[in-house]
Amino acid sequence: MNLKLVSTICPYCGCGCGINLVEKDGKVVGVEPWKRHPVNEGKLCPKGNFAHEFIHRNDRLTTPLIKKDGKFVPASWDEAISLVASKFKEINAQFGPESMACFASARVTNEENFVMQKFARVALRTPNIDHCARLCHGTSVAGLAKTLGSGAMTNTIKDIADAKLLFIIGTNTFEDHPLIGRRIVQAKERGAKIIVCDPRFNITAKQADIYVQHRSGTDVALLNAMMYTILTEGLEDKEFIKTRTKDFEAIKAEIMKCSPEWAEPITGVPADTIKKIARMYATSGASAILFSMGITQHACGTDNVVSVSNLALMCGMIGRPGTGINPLRGQNNVQGACDMGCLPNVVSGYQAVINDELRKKYAAAWGVPDLPNKVGLTIVEVMNAIDEGKIKSLYIMGENPMVSDPDINHVKHALQSVNFLVVQDIFMTETAELAHVVLPAASFAEKEGTFTSTERRVQLLKKVVSPPGEAKEDWEIICAIAKKMGVAGFDFKSAEEIFEEVRKVTPQYAGMTWERLRKPEALHWPCPATDHPGTPILHTVKFTHPDGLGIFFPVSFKPPAEVPDADYPLLLTTGRMIFHYHTGSMTRRSATLDNEVKTGFVEINPVDAKALGVKMGDKVKVVSRRGEIEISAKVTPNIMKGIIFIPFHFNECSANKLTNPVLDPFAKMPELKACAAKIIPIPKE
Numbered sequence: 001m002n003l004k005l006v007s008t009i010c011p012y013c014g015c016g017c018g019i020n021l022v023e024k025d026g027k028v029v030g031v032e033p034w035k036r037h038p039v040n041e042g043k044l045c046p047k048g049n050f051a052h053e054f055i056h057r058n059d060r061l062t063t064p065l066i067k068k069d070g071k072f073v074p075a076s077w078d079e080a081i082s083l084v085a086s087k088f089k090e091i092n093a094q095f096g097p098e099s100m101a102c103f104a105s106a107r108v109t110n111e112e113n114f115v116m117q118k119f120a121r122v123a124l125r126t127p128n129i130d131h132c133a134r135l136c137h138g139t140s141v142a143g144l145a146k147t148l149g150s151g152a153m154t155n156t157i158k159d160i161a162d163a164k165l166l167f168i169i170g171t172n173t174f175e176d177h178p179l180i181g182r183r184i185v186q187a188k189e190r191g192a193k194i195i196v197c198d199p200r201f202n203i204t205a206k207q208a209d210i211y212v213q214h215r216s217g218t219d220v221a222l223l224n225a226m227m228y229t230i231l232t233e234g235l236e237d238k239e240f241i242k243t244r245t246k247d248f249e250a251i252k253a254e255i256m257k258c259s260p261e262w263a264e265p266i267t268g269v270p271a272d273t274i275k276k277i278a279r280m281y282a283t284s285g286a287s288a289i290l291f292s293m294g295i296t297q298h299a300c301g302t303d304n305v306v307s308v309s310n311l312a313l314m315c316g317m318i319g320r321p322g323t324g325i326n327p328l329r330g331q332n333n334v335q336g337a338c339d340m341g342c343l344p345n346v347v348s349g350y351q352a353v354i355n356d357e358l359r360k361k362y363a364a365a366w367g368v369p370d371l372p373n374k375v376g377l378t379i380v381e382v383m384n385a386i387d388e389g390k391i392k393s394l395y396i397m398g399e400n401p402m403v404s405d406p407d408i409n410h411v412k413h414a415l416q417s418v419n420f421l422v423v424q425d426i427f428m429t430e431t432a433e434l435a436h437v438v439l440p441a442a443s444f445a446e447k448e449g450t451f452t453s454t455e456r457r458v459q460l461l462k463k464v465v466s467p468p469g470e471a472k473e474d475w476e477i478i479c480a481i482a483k484k485m486g487v488a489g490f491d492f493k494s495a496e497e498i499f500e501e502v503r504k505v506t507p508q509y510a511g512m513t514w515e516r517l518r519k520p521e522a523l524h525w526p527c528p529a530t531d532h533p534g535t536p537i538l539h540t541v542k543f544t545h546p547d548g549l550g551i552f553f554p555v556s557f558k559p560p561a562e563v564p565d566a567d568y569p570l571l572l573t574t575g576r577m578i579f580h581y582h583t584g585s586m587t588r589r590s591a592t593l594d595n596e597v598k599t600g601f602v603e604i605n606p607v608d609a610k611a612l613g614v615k616m617g618d619k620v621k622v623v624s625r626r627g628e629i630e631i632s633a634k635v636t637p638n639i640m641k642g643i644i645f646i647p648f649h650f651n652e653c654s655a656n657k658l659t660n661p662v663l664d665p666f667a668k669m670p671e672l673k674a675c676a677a678k679i680i681p682i683p684k685e
């Protein structure tokens, strides 16, 4: 038997685990552990273990498709690229660059994302480039950039095991980042205390020493009340505040309004519990905060993140091993897509487009007079702008807003009405079905490039097999369109050549070469020079702001935009599960993972279920102000009374038909984690 093992990176969550793909006769036939990999040391979660199962599905897209008379017709690459290039030029000339938008992808490589933002800014000359980080950690990037100067995980995954206390809020780490969950277990085995705050008593909460069940959307009240206890009991780190931070006085007045007794009726958490966890966090010696979308996906998401940061700065729990603020990024390359500048306000390396000096330096490197100098539209704003007739074309690479975005009925209306929609993907997704042109792309096993994991580790992806049919790597497709449009600067011959350009214009990546990345440890950014070892822990001596200081900002509690009322008496929150990934386009095509969980469900507390006459497994309607779905009820005490939970992976009972597209004012993050809803039992026939 002629088997070959190729070490590469898991295509799913942001942990960035190393896997060995098993190749036989030009096919990937399995996954084997990569024991030398520093993140997972040979261990994998179910998704990683079966990461090969979707690669050779016979429903992979293998040829370009052009919609004619409402039906997709196979086309040659020449025909498809010519059509896309000519339509882009036509729309650009007729309606102007700002009538065009591009969505990059948290699932494709850094090199492909870099080329996509270059395409938007140079070929289309539009500022409207975004991707679905907007829907997961846009508020982390905005909040931490404000307070620390850098919107990324401060410490490493391995470092989590060295904490003396883990304060875990709004992340179901054991399901969503299982190999980070392993480090939580290691920390616990070494004597660390574990505090988990979440409206659901999920499997992460079951590992906690103290479980805090607070109402969805009340994080600021909980965190401010913890800080009240810390200040009134003199537990803050006075030396750290004095030497490493500024504007501490500015938050005191707000914090002193938020006693634990004040927070108790808002959060549902007893005041004594709030005091206890505050003391534990402040006095452990090394406390690390882990958070994810329970904190970020709110209309007050940036406030939530700033509040988390205030707590860490106040206690000096940052810049040392075992401490830090750790936003756990959801998708394999969501950190990288942000780093590469697939955001409407920054080019790669978080260099602001409204900063004339930075932007012009960047434009000079690309040999163009200037780049769009205004902040473009975000994902939800693009959908709204289509409705308003302002956006005429949308080019989507590797994203599926028909499942991932809030208020799907509105998204569908927008995508059906945009003048020209191009979708580039590996499968015919719910979004691709609405496109005018579909372009077939290579999967993670069929290309080279780099992914940047949640801990800022930049890792090499290896090509194991060829793409199916005529599918191409995403960067090749984008470059072909740009060249057809007659735009210079897209003559790349390889992904490595693109990475060389990334290094030139992105200070955090300047010292990285593919040669340096060819070892399991790879490198953590920032890595400013080729002799720099990379930076596993951020902010050890100073913060990323020009004056080197961390900044406090006062934050006041605001309830979710929609709270339960007489018409919609329940609060809906959404989330993920271990067997499925994002919009399910890959995991639901993996036979093993699909077999584990076939469809969605709504979790409902037994008290609410009894009042409604709903039993386990009953079909119910869940209704919000934006839509309704039919779904099976899962009656469980794990969810708080008054709150219901739906995983968002399943299109046929899509939680996002119900969610609220109201936006965080700073990061434009929609409030995916809290909206008012009701349940209507469906009578049995």
Ligand code: SF4
Binding pocket: 010, 011, 012, 013, 014, 015, 016, 017, 040, 043, 044, 045, 046, 047, 048, 049, 177, 178, 179, 180
């Ligand atoms: Fe893949 Fe994440 Fe599972 Fe690791 S923890 S195997 S990166 S899905």
